[in-house]
Amino acid sequence: MLRxxxxxxxxxxxxxxxxxxxxxxxxxxxxxxxxxxxxxxxxTPQNIALIHRNLGLDKPVPVQWWDYVSGVFTGRHLPLGNCPAPCLGLSFTNDTPIWSTLMDRFPTTLSLGVGGAAIFLTVGVGLGLLSAWRQGRLTDRIASAVSLLGQSVQIYFIGPLAIFLFADRLGWLDAGHDPDWSSDPVGSLSGVILPCLVMSVIFWSNYSRQTRSLMIEQLSEEHVRTARAKGMGSAYVFFRYALRGAMGPIITIFGIDLGSILGGTVITESTFGLHGLGQLAVSAVLGTDLPMEMGVMLFGATAIVAFNILIDACYAFIDPRIRL
Amino acid sequence: MTTVTTPQPRPEPPAPRGTGDPFLSVRDLRVRFATEDGEVRAVDGLSFDLERGRTLGIVGESGSGKSVTNLAVLGLHDPRGTTVSGRVTLDGQELLGAPRKRLEKLRGAKMSMIFQDSLTALSPYYTVGRQIAEPYRKHTGASRHRARQRAVEMLGRVGIPQPQRRVDDFPHQFSGGMRQRAMIALALVCDPQLLIADEPTTALDVTVQAQILDLLKDLQRQTGTSIVFVTHDLGVVADVCDDVLVMYAGRCVETGTVRDILKTPEHPYSWGLLSSIPRLKAPVDVPLRPIPGSPPSLLDPPPGCPFHPRCAFRDEVAGDRCATERPQLLLTGARGSACHLDGDRKRAIFADRIRPALGRRPEAASPAAAGPEGPDADRTAEPEADRTVADEPAAEPEADQGEGNR
Known part of the structure; x- marks a missing residue:
């Protein structure tokens, strides 16, 4: 495991x-x-030359890049201000360190991503399990139809619709605001529920269909038949044997989807007016805030790579044949 | 063990030969699958009985309905698209159409099954011990600790070294032979009275195969379990079975004791099976004679005798009856075959044309042709001539060995 x-x-x-x-x-x-x-x-050209020197743009590109990378670990003293340890540079728009802005925005994106993933895994896998359990019956068809609904809509379409219906008309849910988990956990929760729900919808169908077919495949596996031949009950066989076998592939699909989840949060944040990394990236691109764009990209890439490692480690817990 | 194949609509054929109630009784079993191309009659009117402590071998090519029969007996067939009719009683209790809960109580406890491929038949996600202990806990209500002890005990009984340690291994950490032993331990953990072994040794090499067969025979001696042994290996049949049922295209074409089938088979299909086995002591210049053609499609079985397109003897029957009329399984006691050839003709063909080509000594053939009592006469005449290459040498049984266990 350590190795x-x-x-x-x-x-x-x-x-x-x-x-x-x-x-x-x-x-x-x-x-x-x-x-x-x-x-x-x-x-004036003099000003530009001065700024070049200030930003270090007069040095060769590899040296600049090295300064940038080493700055991530050591911090940098830039002419426009101090940039402490995980230094990703200073923003062009307000000269503040990129890292602190990222940290400011990250909780919103993380809440959306984790919350949305939790909902779509529950709903998607749940619908898939229901379909497989009642394969070919009416329940199966209804569950498939519900999940198909998710595939045919877009966040920016159902987002405003959901705000209108659940927030404005019915008043059941908050229309969405940035969470602040440490000072107001309850308010944070109510602020992200609707965005998470809306974001999860587009993922339902893939998970429910994959889960359904994986479960049907697993249920015809010989070891599942052995479990039935031992006299174990249907529900026990379904969850302990078949689902156990389907879990690996579902997690693989989830790993592949990590990038899409990040993409989903970008659209969701824009739709709900939340201030997360996605919205930050969009405004950085619009304002040509190059250090900010780079910072968001690197941060997103790091997050995805880290989650992938976590997911690979999960395989070892699910399948004893895999030794890490 | 007796067998009857019935004329199509007869609902319940009489149980022949009154030897008390059979432990497992199958009457007119029919299993059909609905497929996109039509209805497949995988099992078509099969009947047989199995008494306590005896072993019935079901022999036939792939796709002859052997495995489907057993899955239907245990109620393990896929209920969607499968129609099962007939009667299956275990110890007087009707199994077909029994409520799911009742079947779950019987499966693994009173009747259990050993599957062919232990690599796929054991779950890769749980330890061998847990998989063996699970049915024991369910059926006996034993504690976790007690069930684990039982799993260790069973692993020891089937000959796994250091069972105390291996009980926590996963199936992939076992060798093929050990996995099959674990599979047997799993099937026997609740001391079932009926054990269905579906080609339990096919995937194993011959030495391990012989060990597994010995193990099954030992366990049967100890517990008096009735065994249904599905195989396509006649060498294995000779080793373990008391009675044999030859299946073709979902039906029984011939049945009898293991001696009957191996020494004086009456059905051309059984002849074909025997002729296609290589024998160690056969003359090397006599080629093996495989059965020509392939088994018929069960979607659209040929009219008349399902074997007639592959049968070399259909011309011996007058009026082309083989292609038009389905032969019934005619039983004398527990012995019979479904073939239009009349009894004397069958015996003559076997004695004159089939038996010599099997590489047996010609003089041994003649008493067999004399009549149904014949087989005993050649017991000494060909002590080991039946030895097949497929059997491992050390534990090589004679065809008669089944007699010794009765």
């Missing part, structure tokens, strides 16, 4: 270094001079 973790973390570091290099190249491939951006409209 597995060490190996995977090392591999993840390599991946992240590559990602940061690529994003850094993108940064310079853009037809925008960062100095021009931070200088404003009335700019």
């Amino acid at each position: 597995f973790l060490v190996r995977r973390v090392l591999a993840a570091v390599v991946i992240l270094v590559l990602i940061s290099a690529v994003t850094y190249v993108l940064f310079f491939a853009l037809p925008i001079d960062p100095a021009q951006l931070s200088c404003g409209k009335s700019c």
Whole structure:
């Protein structure tokens, strides 16, 4: 287990270094001079040269990149301000450290991602289990229809619809606000429920259909038949034997979907006017805040890589044949 | 053990040969699958009885309905798209159509099953011990601790070394032979009175195969379990079975004691099965004779005798009856075959044309042709001529060995 973790973390570091290099190249491939951006409209060539020096843009690109990467671990003293340890640079728009903004916005995105995933796993897998249990019956068809509904809608369509219906008309749920878990847990919860629900809908159908077919496949497995031949009850066989076998593939699909979940939060945040990483990325792109774009990208990539390692570790708990 | 195949609509054929109530009784069992292409008659009017402490071998090619029969007896067939009719009674209790809960109480306790491929038949997610202990806890209400002890005890009984330690292993940590032993331990953990073994040794190499067969025979001697042994290996049949039922296209084509079937088979299909076995002592210049063709589609079985398209002897029957009229299983006591050839003709063909090609000594053949009492006469004449290559040498049984267990 320890060897597995060490190996995977090392591999993840390599991946992240590559990602940061690529994003850094993108940064310079853009037809925008960062100095021009931070200088404003009335700019002299002297000013631009000064800013180049201030930002370190007069150094060779590999050296700049190295400064950037080492700054993540050591922090940097930049001419425009101090940038403490996990330094991802300073924002062009307000000269504040990128990291603190990310940390400010991360709870919203994490709440959406975790909450949404919890809901779509429960609903999607649940509907799939129900379909498999009542395979070919009316319940199966209704469950399949419900999950198909999810596939045919988009967040930006049902989002406003849900706000109108559940928040404005019925008044059951909060229309969505940024959570602050430490000071107001209850209010935070009510603020993210509706966004999480809306985001989860688009994931239902995939999980319910995959779960249904995985379970039907598992139920015809020979070891499941053996369990029935032992006289174990149907529900016991269904959950202890068949579901156990279906869990691995479901988790694999979940791992693949991590990127889509992050994408889903971006749209959900925009729809509900929440201030998370997605909204931050959108505004950074619109405002050509290059350090902020890079920071969000690197942070998102790190999160996905880290969750993937966690998921791989989960396999070992589910399947005893896998030794890490 | 007796068998009858009935004319189509007869609901309940009489149980032949009154030897008390059979432990397992199957009457006119029919299993049909609805498929996209039509209805498959996987089992078509099968009847047999099995008495306590005896072993019935069910022999036939793949797709002849052997496994389907057993799954239907245990109620393990997929209920969707499968129609099962007929009667199956275990110790006087009707199994077909019994409530699910009642079947669950019987399965694993009074009747249990050993599956062919122990790698796929054991769950990879739980330890061997847990999988063995599970039915014991369910059926006896034993504590977790007691059930674990029982699992250790069973693993020891089936010959797993260091059962105390191996009980916590997962199936993938066992070798193929050990897994099959664990599978047997699982099937026997509640001392079932009926054990259905579906090709339990097919996936194993011959030495392990012989060990497993010995183990089953030992366990049967100790517990008096009735065994249904499904196989396509006649060498195995000779080793473990008392009675044999030959299945073809979902029906019984021939039945009798193991001696009857191996020494004086009457059905051309049984002849074909015997002729396709390689024998150690057969002359090397006599080629093996596999049965030509392949088993018929059960979607659309041929008219008349289902074996007639592959049968070399259909011309011996006048009026092409084989292609038009389905032969009934005619029983004399527990012995019979479903073939239009008349009895004398069958014996003559076997003695003159089949038996010599099996590589047995020709003089041994003649007493067999004399009549149904014949087999005893050649017991000494061909002590080991039946040895098949498929059997491992050390524990090689003679075909007669079944007699010794009775």
